[in-house]
Amino acid sequence: MSDLATVSAEVAPFLALAANSLGSTVLTTAQQRIADRTVTAGEGFFRRLLRRDPGDGDQDRGSIGGGTEPLLDTRTADTLDGLLARLDDRDRQLLSDAITAWLAEPADRREASHLLEHVAQRSAPAPVQIINNHPTANGAHSLAAVEIHGDIHLGGGGRTQDGS
Structure with a gap:
C-alpha cells in the first residue's frame, strides 16, 4: 500500500492541475487508463497532456502550469507515468x-x-471486528x-450427522 500512497502524493497535484485547467473529461480518461493498465512511461496520461492537439503527432507544448501551480514538463510527465x-x-x-x-x-x-x-x-485497512458468541x-x-466445518459425531451412536 505504500506504493499507492507515494504515487498518489506525487500525481495528485498534477491531476488537480489537469482537472482545473483542462476539465474533468480529461481526468475521466485518466481514470480509465489507470484502471485498464494502459499507462506506461513515455506514452502515458501525463505525457499526452502536453500534446497540443490529439492529431498533431508527438509535438509537445513543452509544459503546463507554472507560477503557483506545479509545472508539468516532459521530464515530470515521464516520471509520473512511470x-x-x-x-x-x-x-x-x-x-x-x-x-x-x-471527480x-x-x-x-x-x-x-x-x-x-x-x-x-479506499486504501485504509478494514476495521477489525471481534464477535463473541456464547x-x-x-x-x-x-x-x-x-x-461447523466437517462431520459431527455425538457420543453414544455410530450415526454421523451432516454439519451443514
Missing part, C-alpha cells in the same frame, strides 16, 4: 475509484488534498455451535 505504471492491479483500481469519486464532487473540491483523502479512505446446549447429545 510511477503509475509500477502500481499493481489492486492499487490501480483503488486509485481509479478515488479519482472517480473525486463526482463539486469543482471547488478538486484540489490535490481532496483526492488524497479519497485515496486514503452458545449453550442442554440435554443428552446436545450440541451448541456457531459454525
